[in-house]
Amino acid sequence: MRRTLLVMAISLFCAAVVVAAPDRVKVDGGIIEGMGRQPSGVRIFRGIPFAQPPVGDLRWREPQPVKSWTGVRPAVKFGPRCMQPTIFSDMIFRSDGMSEDCLYLNVWTPARSSAERLPVLVYFYGGGFVAGDSSEPRYDGESMAAKGIVVVTVNYRLGVFGFLAHPELTRESPHKSSGNYGLLDQNAALRWVQRNIAAFGGDPRRVTIAGESAGSVSVSAQMASPLSKGLIAGAIGESGSILGTLRAVPLEQAEREGVKFAAALGAKSLAELRAVSAEKLLEAATKGGMGGIGRFPITIDGYFFTEPPAVTYEAGRQARVPLLIGWNSEEMSWLALLRGREPTPENYAQAVRELYGERAAEILKLYPAATREEVIEAATDLASDRFIAFSTWKWADVHSRTSGQPVYRYFYAHPRPRRRGENAAPARGAIHSAEIEYALGNLAVNNVYEWTPDDYKVSKVIQEYFANFIKRGDPNGPGLPLWPAIRGGGPVQVMRLDVESRVEPERNRARYLLLDQLIEK
Structure with a gap:
């Protein structure tokens, strides 16, 4: 009898240890600790950095690899949302404030171990490329993850921070391009998924990208980009595409708009423009109504896009993957x-x-x-x-x-x-x-x-x-x-x-x- 009770006690103790064990995963940069398994069976990791903060000299540069940290980094809070005006009443945020330091993503996984190879959904938020955030409750990944899918939501730079083109930026770029930083953030997140999602039980060969409005435009753009098309196994587009909505413009046209913007701020050089506070930049960029939608367009920059996206699609050079797509009645x-x-x-x-x-x-x-x-x-x-x-x-x-x-x-x-x-x-x-x-x-x-x-x-x-x-x-x-x-x-x-x-x-x-x-x- 005593032996039976002892075995039961040991079993209960071990079960308690398993339940209480930290939910830790090794990713680029170090070890993160998530929120643990929820009643739904889903494990949640919030605010994972996938690139360095795009601040200081990294403002208006391609996303740079994340720097390593020591110890265990908590992954229980959403990262800050990217700089944006308040223009859409239906946007509700759970993010940790607003900042230029915003390149974070979130993962919901039902996997019991990293040995599983579950399909992956990467979702891009909408908001006209001037607003939106991966912390919005409507994009929460727990419900979809409970259906056997690893879900990732991604932050990307917006407005003037994500899409300013300027001749000086083009000259300093190793790719001789400028603008499209928000789209490059998305690409960096997709590459992060390829390197890290297996640790969450996801299959990097089965990544479906999805989004609504500007997020849908983003999906169509990633499919057309030579940088991203090989990272995608399927696509979902909800209302919008690069083939009409917020379409890409020639780099030279976007550069001219960038020069005008800098002149209006009194910035005579790129260094002076980078010295302007984020708040002042946001205020200047959003004057004129609708939070500056369309003021800093997507560009045919020779790097993210090597040709007009319409040409890519007509020639069949886009990601050749299944597509689920549609729009709403009003x-x-x-x-x-x-x-x-x-x-x-x-x-x-x-x-x-x-x-x-x-x-x-x-x-x-x-x-x-x-x-x-x-x-x-x-x-x-x-x-x-x-x-x-x-x-x-x-x-x-x-x-x-x-x-x-x-x-x-x-x-x-x-x-x-x-x-x-x-x-x-x-x-x-x-x-x-x-x-x-x-x-x-x-x-x-x-x-x-x-x-x-x-x-x-x-x-x-x-x-x-x-x-x-x-x-x-x-x-x-x-x-x-x-x-x-x-x-x-x-x-x-x-x-x-x-x-x-x-x-x-x-x-x-x-x-x-x-x-x-x-x-x-």
């Missing part, structure tokens, strides 16, 4: 098109004429409207296409034609419910960014909206599609409506994601073919 409001005018057919026609001149009749034929309700619908469609839907369509279309890989296209149509405590009617359609919490399984962490059983039903279906795709390059699985792939210019079937998800034939190809002509004109 990416932009009709109000943006009519600019304060009543939604009458006359006002709608006038707004279209102001935008398209002699080609207005062609637009009105494909976006017709004869009643107030039809005007609202047509103007919403046109505003959404102009803003972001067309560029997403373009990416899906060209990749399906030139990659030899399957493309799975969706149309997300489920509106969010009303906000808690408000009597206002909910949105007519699915607004820009509305799908994120649904796709990543994070409705429960967003208390702003009055979620219903239908919302959780939609989320379950979309998250299952995403998880299947990350695991196998195919969203299909048991209990889900069949989602046909688009292959090689064949018939286009689109998955309409809603309370009752279903496949529909492509309806508006003629619209996008016309917009393609007008944009290229």
